[in-house]
Amino acid sequence: MASAADxxxxxxxxxxxxxxxxxxKRIWFxxxxxxxxxxxxxxxxxxxxxxxxxxxxxxxSRGVLGLFDVFAGGALSRMSIFALNIxxxxxxxxxxxxxxxxxxxxxxxxxxxxTGRIKMNQYTRYLTVLITALQAFGIASGLQGATGAxxxxxxxxxxxxxxxxxxxxxxxGTMFLMWLGEQMSERGIGQGISxxxxxxxxxxxxxxxxxxLELGRTGAISPFIIVLLAIGAVATIAFIxxxxxxxxxxxxxxPRRQVxxxxxxxxxxxxPLKINTSGVIPPIFASSLLLLPLTFAGFQGASATxxxxxxxxxxxxxxxxxxxxxLFYSILIVFFAFFYTAVVFNPAETAENLRKYGGFVPGxxxxxxxxxxxxxxxxxxxxxxxxxxxxxxxxxxxxISRLSVPFYFGGTSLxxxxxxxxxxxxQIQAHLLAHQYEGLLKKARLRGKK
Numbered sequence: 001m002a003s004a005a006d007x008x009x010x011x012x013x014x015x016x017x018x019x020x021x022x023x024x025k026r027i028w029f030x031x032x033x034x035x036x037x038x039x040x041x042x043x044x045x046x047x048x049x050x051x052x053x054x055x056x057x058x059x060x061s062r063g064v065l066g067l068f069d070v071f072a073g074g075a076l077s078r079m080s081i082f083a084l085n086i087x088x089x090x091x092x093x094x095x096x097x098x099x100x101x102x103x104x105x106x107x108x109x110x111x112x113x114x115t116g117r118i119k120m121n122q123y124t125r126y127l128t129v130l131i132t133a134l135q136a137f138g139i140a141s142g143l144q145g146a147t148g149a150x151x152x153x154x155x156x157x158x159x160x161x162x163x164x165x166x167x168x169x170x171x172x173g174t175m176f177l178m179w180l181g182e183q184m185s186e187r188g189i190g191q192g193i194s195x196x197x198x199x200x201x202x203x204x205x206x207x208x209x210x211x212x213l214e215l216g217r218t219g220a221i222s223p224f225i226i227v228l229l230a231i232g233a234v235a236t237i238a239f240i241x242x243x244x245x246x247x248x249x250x251x252x253x254x255p256r257r258q259v260x261x262x263x264x265x266x267x268x269x270x271x272p273l274k275i276n277t278s279g280v281i282p283p284i285f286a287s288s289l290l291l292l293p294l295t296f297a298g299f300q301g302a303s304a305t306x307x308x309x310x311x312x313x314x315x316x317x318x319x320x321x322x323x324x325x326x327l328f329y330s331i332l333i334v335f336f337a338f339f340y341t342a343v344v345f346n347p348a349e350t351a352e353n354l355r356k357y358g359g360f361v362p363g364x365x366x367x368x369x370x371x372x373x374x375x376x377x378x379x380x381x382x383x384x385x386x387x388x389x390x391x392x393x394x395x396x397x398x399x400i401s402r403l404s405v406p407f408y409f410g411g412t413s414l415x416x417x418x419x420x421x422x423x424x425x426x427q428i429q430a431h432l433l434a435h436q437y438e439g440l441l442k443k444a445r446l447r448g449k450k
Contacts, residue, residue, distance in 0.1 A: 023189070023431045030188035033180055034199050040082045040176075041075035041200075045169055047162050048143070052154045053079040056146055070413055073200030079143075079154075081173040084135055086196050089178045092127035094281065096120060101343050128178060129171060136170035137163065189431070190424035198420040201413045229399065233414075236392060240418045243388050247272045248381055250374070252359045269359075271350070273378060276385040278340040280419065283393045283412040286332035290325060326394055333393060334386040341382050347374035 044050050057069055057077035069076040072085040100106040100120070109116040143166075144158040155162055177196060184192030212229075215221040249270035351371035360366045364373045393411030 020432060023428065026187065026189045026431070027428075030184055030190065030195065033184050033188065033192075034195065037082070037177065037180065037196055037199060038073070038203060040173065041073055041080045041203075042078065043081050045079050045081060045083070046165055047156050048079045049152065049154055049156060050078055052147070052152050053077065053143075056154060070204060071197055071200050071416075073203040075200070081169050082177060083139070084132055084170050084174050085200060086174065086177045086181060086193055088132040088135060088174050089124070089128045089181075089193065090197075092124050092131055095127060096124050098343055125178070129175065132171045132174045133167060136167040139170070140166035189427050190420065194416070194420045194423070198417055201417055232395075232399070236395070236411075236414060237418055240392060240415055241422065243275055243385075244415075244419060244422060246275045248275070248377060249273075250377060251362055252354060253362050254357075254359050271354075271374075273345075273374075273381055274385075275381050276337075276388060277345055277378070277382065278337045278385065278389075280412055280415045281340045282333045282336035282386075282389055283415070285336045286329055287393075287412060289332060290329055326397065329397070330390045330394065333389050337386040337389060338382055341378065341385075345378060347371045347378060350374060 044053075054077050068085070068087060071087065072083065075082045075085060096106070100110050106120070109119055112119075140163040143154050144162065146154040178193075181192030181196055184190070184195055188195075212221065212226060216223050216226045249272055251268060252271050253268045348371040351367060351374060354360065354370060355366040361370055361373060364370050389411070392415060396411050396414070
């Protein structure tokens with residue numbers, strides 16, 4: 001039987017949306033913040049030749065820089081003030097989260113509630129500044145000796161002053177985006193950091209589609225192949241939505257208790273376990289590791305002596321779409337899926353929390369047996385989730401390498417776009433549901449006064 005909340009959610013329409021003034025203000029704030037972000041991606045760093053920089057990134061389009069440029073919406077290829085985007089903050093968050101599982105101090109801090117969360121967020125910000133400064137210094141040092149295809153230098157006036165201004169500007173740009181993402185989460189709708197990455201990926205989509213259609217017009221790609229790609233993209237999106245919304249609900253029963261003269265409790269609930277608990281972290285980690293040799297080989301050039309020759313050989317063997325690349329990519333995806341799932345979900349801790357509040361899984365003894373059962377269920381879900389990640393990530397890789405599609409909009413990017421869209425739509429629906437509840441309460445008060 002459907003609940004009252006389900007019935008109200010089913011009746012949400014555009015009329016309700018037009019009356020939700022607070023929700024509209026939040027959406028307008030998000031749109032304004034995204035406009036500011038996109039405008040910043042076109043402000044080039046001082047002392048950089050944009051044409052030469054775009055030529056350099058183009059040679060690295062199949063490496064790590066090409067992948068990060070997709071997430072940054074082309075900000076890296078233009079070497080703008082937001083060239084590093086929000087990726088240092090993502091890296092710092094993952095590092096702090098991983099450290100909290102091995103450090104007793106951080107683990108205890110995580111259990112302190114809001115106070116501990118504030119401290120961990122502060123540590124994440126400090127680590128973000130450190131990572132951004134190191135990456136910015138590496139970029140500034142590397143750019144001073146970089147040249148384009150015609151031999152033109154990327155930096156007009158290299159030197160210590162250029163390094164200093166580049167580091168300060170890139171650190172300031174990343175910290176501004178971190179602040180902007182937090183403001184979008186508090187005053188807007190959706191998760192701000194995710195929306196910034198979403199905007200960067202989607203921003204490059206119109207140009208990529210136009211390039212593909214142009215290749216179809218000139219005969220470089222068959223129109224039939226373009227139609228198949230469109231159908232495949234729609235089918236992949238539907239498959240991602242189906243899996244990401246899928247859950248394994250573990251039944252949890254609470255015993256009946258007598259409080260005074262009344263019997264309370266006895267109700268049952270569900271412990272939802274997602275099929276893909278690790279999210280998009282495994283593909284990002286796996287692709288970053290595999291694309292590193294290709295990136296270094298591109299920087300070394302075509303020299304066949306010393307380490308450059310070894311890097312070039314590894315780069316050829318691990319090239320996008322090569323059998324060895326696909327094999328290692330699959331293995332790393334499964335490895336990181338299990339690793340990150342073990343970090344974010346602790347069956348023993350969950351079982352202890354259930355026992356503490358009197359909950360139990362029917363047919364399973366509380367404590368150690370419940371932890372083993374949850375670990376068994378989670379292992380099976382992770383296997384399915386790993387296979388799902390392999391399918392979603394390898395099919396685009398195969399199509400890009402075999403059909404020479406002129407853009408990288410693979411499984412990782414597609415998963416980020418779909419997940420952010422689902423999360424944002426769920427929050428919009430929650431706001432509309434709350435607004436409709438407020439309307440019902442006001443009507444009830446008016447009837448009561450009459």
